[in-house]
Amino acid sequence: MNWARIEGNWKQLKGQAKEQWGKLTDDQLDVIAGKRDQLAGKIQESYGITKDEAEKQLDTWQKSRKFD
Incomplete structure (x- = not known):
């Protein structure tokens, strides 16, 4: 799935x-x-x-996303 579809x-x-990055809060994800780029920064900071x-990690996660 390309990142435009994820967004x-x-x-x-x-x-x-x-589920993948449990240290991130719902507020951060919102x-x-x-x-x-913001997600990468928060992952970097939190971990x-x-x-x-x-x-x-983002590349791996992106490649594994399936959207029906």
């Missing part, structure tokens, strides 16, 4: 993001609103990882 369907997909690692 467009964020209300449905943010629960899956919460503010992020599907914006990839104390590098930007590259956050991007790798």
Whole structure:
């Protein structure tokens, strides 16, 4: 699924993001609103990882998304 579809369907997909990155709060996910760069930044900040690692996690998560 491309990121534009993730962003467009964020209300449905943010629960899956919460499952993947449980340290992120519902409020953070609401503010992020599907914006990839903001999500990467919050993952990096919350988990104390590098930007590259956050991007790798996002790539993996994005590739595994299925939307019926």
